[in-house]
Amino acid sequence: MTYSLTTPLYYVNDRPHLGSTYTTIACDALARFQRLEGETVLFVTGVDEHGLKIQRTAADQGIAPREHCDRITARYLEAWRQWGISNDRFVRTTEPRHRPLVQAFFQRCEAAGDIRSGRQTGWYCVGCEEFKDEPAEAKEPCCPLHQKPLEWRDEENLFFCLSHFQERIEALINQPGFIAPASRRKEIQNFVAGGLRDFSISRVNVAWGLPVPGHEGHTFYVWFDALLGYLTALLNDGGDVDLDRLGAAGWPADVQVIGKDILRFHAVYWPAMLMSAGLPVPKRVFGHGFLTREGQKMGKSLGNVLDPEVLLERCGADAVRWYLLRDIQFGDDGDFQQQRFTDLVNNDLANTIGNLLNRTASMARKWFNDAVPPIDSSAAAGHALQADAEQTIERVRQAMPELRFQQACEAILSLAIQANGYLNEQAPWSRMKQPGNEASVASDLYAVLECCRLVGLLLQPLVPDLSQRILDQLGEAPAVSTWKERLIWGKLNAGSPLPQPQPVMARLELDAPL
């Protein structure tokens, strides 16, 4: 089966920030999980490159829009490479194949009678690429978000007849599970209940956009064009740009992950566009929360922006991924606190998980010839830790497809805690001092190492690098069998050599603020 998921197509106004990194990491974890589960995954990300705002940003720098996009997009590509993001597609809305797709899509909407022309007058914010509701007689109005002057517009635009879709959109968003998390549903329902208004999908005098076929001088409104990038991405499989191929190419997406700020576009406008064009709507739209830093909104004016490049450079991908996925309920807002970040990473990854592996491997090597204790496979079955391990596997399997990363992390962690507690209870180091305990110590150490192996495997989608180091440390050969086959109690090779223990996770010691 194909499982497709998307991040937003990030606007190339600036290089990647922590927010887009967060979204992308979460999607990466989900994509990796689905792949391990045996799905054929299409993990889509990309960039949204059109619009007046880009045109102006480029002009300010004295370069062509294309040049500006190339520069910023290169930053995105480089960032995702450094973070080890496993996306299958990376789409640019300026790539040649996108244009015919947008035009074909538009023509379907037009043929369906969902496009009309109309006059649009009002105050416009270029930052938002949106008309604002300031009264016409306002003098020098400002955008509350961007703190920049609004511009007066009076132009003939093409409109998408969103009003035609009132009932269908209501039915869609009432479907449980379409909008996730459920807590965000009501807001959208209220918005829709207020009556859907047609929205303009073209601009005049914006050169940096895709031309609207049959309407001289109009280019597509950036949002219209950007949303369609998801489809272009899926059709970038070597085949033609043909909307009829989408079903085979992975559309509809299983989940589209976005920040809560753009939920409306994805849960209302976008499905209506798709309905008009006779295409299926995404199965789920997940609006996650925002990150603050030490309790404050991050922003240039406050000068407290946390740079993902710095974070990666100083702390590494594993630490950051773990903290974000483990500490923040995906969907809710979260606060990045440096103290908590280091505490959690050190406690969970270095102390609890890393040290468990380290201490157990040391004992096994010391008393069992530098190897996993050689017990026969039947002896592993029914060990006290087996039930805990199996329950953990189950919990991770349930949490991950629901994007409940926090629950998955907690489940894994609790297995490591159980195993640590078990070791202290059994105290194999003292029992080894009396003769005759070798067999039971062997069995216990095997069981704890087996827990480590399962912890390592389960961590694979969440913190892939650390996962690899754990499995390496257990002397696991490169995987020949599938994840599912390996996620079975007792698959650790008894008697196989254990390498010299090395800490798999260094403690974070940040001497200066990030």
Added chain:
RNA sequence: GGCUCGGUAGCUCAGCUGGUUAGAGCGUGGGAUUCAUAACCCCAAGGUCGGGAGUUCAAGUCUCCCCCGAGCCA
């Protein structure tokens, strides 16, 4: 202004349809231990559950009002 979501230990949060002494993790203090990355394990202190009123035998949990924060729409 209307609406939505939050306000529970120092911090991040759990607390389902109301029911014994309000929970977890982190942080803090103490103990135990040496297999281990000053790690692991155990124990403890810490909360008038934003405020007020009401419903009830019984409310963090329901109702109303107010205060604070975030957001959506005007």
